[in-house]
Amino acid sequence: MIKVRQAIVVEGRYDKNMLRQVVDAAIFETNGFAVMHDQALVGLLRKAAQTTGLVILTDSDGAGFVIRSYLRGVLPAEGVLHAYIPDIPGKERRKRTPGKEGKLGVEGMRPEVLVDALRASGAELDGVSVRSAAEPITKLDLYRAGLTGGVGSREKRLALLRELELPAHMSTNALLQALNLLFTRETFLARIQQQEEPS
8 A cells, every 4th residue: 555645636536545544644526526516525635735735536527527627626736646547448237237438537546647647747656756757847838849739739739649559639728737747848848759760
């Protein structure tokens, strides 16, 4: 069992049950979209963000990103980390049919995938945390790499998200945050340059 310093917020009880088998941490549920009408829960999550820190870990489907976006708007940016699970087609064992987008949610992830997602978010696991690079990757770097603002940028961005096993619904800001946790600016720019060189 891996000890996580930050509290974690997930969508529902099945996500929470799965996570409890993997990590030792305070885990809160949004109860799906109910969090949008529950000021007491929002207050609790805000307090967690300001004290232990908080990791938002929602499903990679559209609904998960709506909940994540809502929480991003009502919680302080300081103290909140974002963990992303990859887009993996399938359905959870307890369900008869796959979800609307046909992707596995948090409850359907293998334990090592959840640990990797938490580690990539910058959460402190067993007393160790990942810090972002001193010189961060910027939006200008994404633009120069053809990942934003140009013809074919969306396709390039989606290809990068697939390659890094990140959800397709990620915004540019979320991608930037993830890249700064996964790469130094130097390694990211070298990777982009290598991909652009003719083989």
